[in-house]
Amino acid sequence: MKLTLEELTRAVHTTFRRWHRGETEARPWNEMLVVTRRLADRTPAALPLAVKEVLLNALAELEQQAVGSAQLLRLRFLDGLPATAAANRMNLTENVVYKQQAAAIEALAAAILRSESEARAEKAARVLERLETKEPPRLFGIHDKLDQVLSTLSAHGPPWLAAVLGIGGIGKTSLVDAVVRRLVETSQFVNIAWVSARQDRFTFWNGLEEKVLRDAALSMEELVDTLVEQLGFLDLGQLPATQKRAGLRARLNASPYLVIVDNLETAVDYQALVPELQNLANPTWFLLTSRHSLHDYPGVRCLSLDELSENDSLELLRHEMSTRCLEGIAGVTEEDLRQVYRVAGGNPLALKLLVGQMYTLSLSKVIDNLRQARGRSVEDLYRYIYWQSWSLLTDQARKVLAIMPLVAQSGGQLEHIATLSEVENGPLLDVLQQLIALCLVNVRGSVDDRRYSVHRLTETFLLNEVLKWPTMP
Known part of the structure; x- marks a missing residue:
């Protein structure tokens, strides 16, 4: 107020x-x-x-x-x-x-x-300079998630760590960006820091750009240095590492700050980083984004982002076409847009890429390229979203993931997946746990009836692009 x-x-x-x-x-x-x-x-x-x-x-x-x-x-x-x-x-x-x-x-x-x-104006200007995008991103289908995150951060008690989880391109950073823009005008937090652990980025004009954001993975020491600088604790800057971390902890424990760590999974030994962040928290909140699940960590409130619904995906497509002055393309119908959704699913990054390609290519060629993974931008998109997670999978996990397109979008039961993959229930549970942790498989259903499925874009990827990957470096 x-x-x-x-x-x-x-x-x-x-x-x-x-x-x-x-x-x-x-x-x-x-x-x-x-x-x-x-x-x-x-x-x-x-x-x-x-x-x-x-x-x-x-x-x-x-x-x-x-x-x-x-x-x-x-x-x-x-x-x-x-x-x-x-x-x-x-x-x-x-x-x-x-x-x-x-x-x-x-x-x-x-x-x-x-x-x-x-x-407040000075604080807002400094914080907004730290964000990846200068203009607020348009949100589709995740306003309820935005309210959930804001509600979590308004609590004056543990867990003090919250995480937005999901595969690449699903909108994690955009959601957290919206959270920061909503909070920056308030006095709920003394200051807000934004630390990106990401090394690579995907842009629609250059595709996958590797190591353009940082040369090495984020370490705890670098995180401490960044927070000291962004939060204005200049007197701590020249102290030895141990004293600097202790001083930072004292100040974060004395007053409420908000610290964003984007793309946590790319940090050095991120599993060990989470307990370190918990030591720095209270009353400071840490809001993380990750492609890897953090549900196994006590004291972390997790929020998973699923792909957009068909209606929200079509709204995003129409918005992107209007923004890029493509809404007048002759012959594009609602059914054409639904065809795009059936191939790309509700992954915002993939949908935006396809709209951009419609400027020079026919709609049928755009869709076929995604299906067949033709063209540098499409291959880069798949690599950006899936390569890191794919490289972490065991052979058995890859085998199970490869059969998931045969499972209905509503999800398949454990026994059905065991039959399709020819992996026994015991090992299959371990495999599914890994796939879920990497946000490659979704879990739905009730407590007594768990069902497993993949995003539509993941399905398209598995049916085409992944066949080329065993020979990739």
């Missing part, structure tokens, strides 16, 4: 009246950036002192513009003089003292409110 001048004026007056008691009401001060950033290396119990510092700074500024108003507030509240004594000191009537006091408090509150607006 936006803070009004009237509300802040009341808070300033209340704080002044309690000046010598060493206490203050939490709201709205604990929601104001000009206050919370003063608590960066202190405990929440220091809130009254931080509020006093803000008021004293504002009082000094007021003194430059209206010395009489500032003097009156000092006499009445800092020196604790009654209205009568202050009136005598300033050669005013008591009635005039009360009127000038009210005007001075409102002027002081207005100055603090301006500082708060400037601080």
